[in-house]
Amino acid sequence: MAEQVRAEMVANVWKVVVAEGDTVDDGDTLVILESMKMEIPVVAESAGTVTQLEVAEGDVVQDGDLICVID
Amino acid sequence: MFDSLLVANRGEIARRILRTAQRMDVKTVVVYSEADAQLPFVAEADEAILIGPGAPAQSYLDAMRVLEAARAAGAAAVHPGYGFLAENAGFARAVADAGLIWVGPSPDAIERMGDKVNARNLMEDAGVPVAAGTREPVGDVDAAVAAAETVGYPLMVKASAGGGGIGMSVARDEAQLRKAFETARTRAERFFGDPAILLERYVEHARHVEVQILGLADGRVVALGERDCSVQRRHQKVVEETPSPGVRAELRERMLAAAVRAGEAVGYVGAGTVECLVDPAAQEFVFLEMNTRLQVEHPITELVTGLDLVELQLRIAGGQDVSDAVGDVAPRGHAVEMRVYAEDPVRFFPAPGTITEWREPAGEGIRVDSGYVAGNVVTPFYDPLLAKLCVHGVDRPDAVQRAREAVAAFEIGGLQNNLPLFTELLAYEPFTSGDYDTGVIDRMRS
Known part of the structure; x- marks a missing residue:
């Protein structure tokens, strides 16, 4: 079952740690968002492959926006 | 002027x-x-x-x-x-x-106090107590591990150019130190453009207490009382109060005198804050850092002294003699400030959004310094501070009761905010008794 990783708040994408095709484990950091002077790591909640990456560094994401898909 | x-x-x-x-x-x-x-x-x-x-x-x-x-x-x-x-x-x-x-103070004073290693050394030389720590910035992780042997664990790892708790963490052993050092370095580089790291002995069960100073045009420095800023989340202040319930008269006298010496050591002019860590059991303190500007929580000092610190800043900058205004300041009553943040009150994650409803409490002993009104959008670009809810009472129980009523009367709609945290804290015995330290929020939640 694919995991859709979504933003939980309005934020700037500070760092994209993974690339499409990367294999990740549960708990791995995928991207680091920044909002209100705080860094918020977005972590994988399942193991798998990053099949889709929807953000780039410098992007602004809204609450609920898709960040990536892990399959 | x-x-x-x-x-x-x-x-x-x-x-x-x-x-x-x-x-x-x-x-x-x-x-x-x-x-x-x-x-x-x-x-x-x-x-x-x-x-x-x-x-x-x-x-x-x-x-x-x-x-x-x-x-x-x-x-x-x-x-x-x-x-x-x-x-x-x-x-x-x-x-x-x-x-x-x-x-503000001279660029020279800002520079000397902005570098934490330098500030610490300067204070030690001026006879202000400092925690055991490094007198030179630590360049790499192995040097940090070596320095830790002398300073002793637990340690506070922090950016020399830093502030606001960014990149700060406690290390209790070598493994934690290695991790904390890398984090601190990355953040120091990114937020302050300077990777220099300072190690300091961490004071357990400490209170964070700061002294408001004012450097006058004639070179004299006066101390205008203290503020207790021990209620913190992520090493950042959430609630402040004055006077500090953990500082007895004899300690207060020593802290205020040391803060004056600190200001005089850099020829300080205008409003500044000398931050200290207090060991309430021992009634001892050490210098932490000096903030060479108006402090976020300055309103509680204004409430108990009746002074307008911004007016004093402007008059001093304009070359006026304000010594009459600050000659004989006797703080009255007790004041509390609560920082109302746009954040999730449980995880303390930022919560930008649109304010659909905004009703501030008002009345005797209530002061609200806010940045927003209903209809405003709170963006992710800046810190999450929406407003400072301040109360003034005749004594601490009176101020705490007023704080409860003011929190209950504050209505914010449309985004998450931390008003529920204040409701919780104002009913939590360690806070209401006054016997708390910088770990109070973590303990309340555990």
Whole structure:
């Protein structure tokens, strides 16, 4: 079952740690968002492959926006 | 005294400075970013100049754009507020070089206090107690591990150029130190452009207590009481109170005297804050850092002293003698400040959004310094502070009760905020008894 990783708040994408095709484990950091002077790591909640990456560094994401898909 | 002032800041602190300047008949100018165009401070200033997009680096942190705006508006003086360019010695110098008045201490004092390693050494040499720590910045992780042997665990790892708790963490052993060191270095580089790291012995069960000082034009420094800032989350203050319930009269006297020495050691002029860690059981303290600007929590000092610190800052910068105003200050009653943040009250994660409802409590002993009104959008570009809810009572129980009522009466809709945290804290025995330390929120939640 694919995991859709979504933003939980309005934020700037500070760092994209993974690339499409990367294999990740549960708990791995995928991207680091920044909002209100705080860094918020977005972590994988399942193991798998990053099949889709929807953000780039410098992007602004809204609450609920898709960040990536892990399959 | 000058007749016009540019406020190089935003939100609640810009508004608060405008209030005093306008009362003093000083013409006010603000700069603002595209993201802040709808905020009250822009409308309330006599003149507002758009200086760039929301990202701070291209607006509020861009010294050249701020200076250009000051020139264009013909402002005679610049007040930096707190954060942004407030502790940037280069900016303070550029303001003076442009022939404008800088509302703050000398660039030299900012520089000497801005570097934490330097400040610590300077304070030690001036006879102010400091925690065991490194007298030189630590360059790499192996040097940190070696230095830790001498200083001793637990350790506080922090950015020498830092502030606001960013990049700070506690290490209890070598493994934790290695991890903390790398984190601190990355953040120090990113947020402050300077990777220098300082190690200090961590004081367990400490209270964070700071002293408000004011450097007068004639070179004298006076201390205007302390503020207890021990209620913190992520090493950042959430609630402050004065006087500190953990500081007895004899310790207060020593702390205030040390703060005066600290200010005198750097020829401090204007409002500043000497932050200390207090061991309440031993009634001992050590110097932590000095903030060379107006402090976020300055209103509680104003409530108990009746002084207007911004007015004093402006008058001192304008060359006036304010010694009569501060000659015989006797604080009255007890004051508490609660920082109302746009954040999830459980995980303390940022929660930007649109404010659909905003009703501030009002009444005797209540002061609200806010940056927003209903309809405003709170963006992710800046810190999450929405308002400072301050109360003043005849004593601590009275102030705490007033705080409960004020929190209950504050209505904010449309975004998550931390008012529920205050409700919880104001009913939590360690806080209501006054017997708490910087771990109070963690313990309340565990």
